[in-house]
Amino acid sequence: MLVTIDIGNTNIAVGVFDGDRLKVTWRVATGIHRLADEYGTLFLNLLQRQGILLSKIRGAALCSAVPPLVSTLHEVCQEYLGISPLVVEPGVRTGIRITIDNAREVGPDRIVNAVAAHHLYGEPVIIIDLGTATTFDVVSGGGDYLGGAIAPGIAIATEALFTRTAMLPRIELVRPKQVIGRSTISAMQSGIVFGYIGLIEGMVRRIEQELGSKTKVIATGGYAQLLAEETPAIDIVNSDLTLIGLRLIYEMNETEKS
16 A cells, blocks of 8 residues: 655645555644654554554655655654655656756646646646645646646635735635625625636636647646536546645656666
């Protein structure tokens, strides 16, 4: 079995693969000050609850949008799982060509998503990751990572309305009944949900115009399902895209070593 770990700004996603089948996933809150022993104890409890034996785990792979946590989770894998993880970073084989000006600037999670999307869907793809940040990544049909765009995430925008204004409340992010809000809360929900739909549709349209071709649009991240239900611009929702990409990169590098 293979453990895959995606360290995000808000959550850490953990997946266990049995071959190419994703057996189980967990999401835990990212804690920048949490110690390796705390994460290790948590991981062991999660594995035990699912009846997964440590002796069955043959490897681990991780990527991180939070650099300080790389060493912490690396220690967790070594001390608690008994394995040295593959960390996705410059120099690791990914199977795609990164054609932007400075490849080291691209977040590892964005590259991992690109690997998974290219492998699963093949044709030119736009990957929209709707997490703490909203990112758009573009991969050609030939497997070139062409670049993308970064915008504030939905949760960041929502929290900013609450913290930076005197009278607007903190709201639940759900679909409003109509675009024209009839209360402060429904107006905020409309502006956030339908505003981000407009962002997605506009960015997809502009990217396709720049490419000169249609693409398949894949959404992932915590808010993917909510927004995908509101627009035909998103073709597929794959919440496990990053974990799948980590498995693919791990297997690629293991094959190369052998």
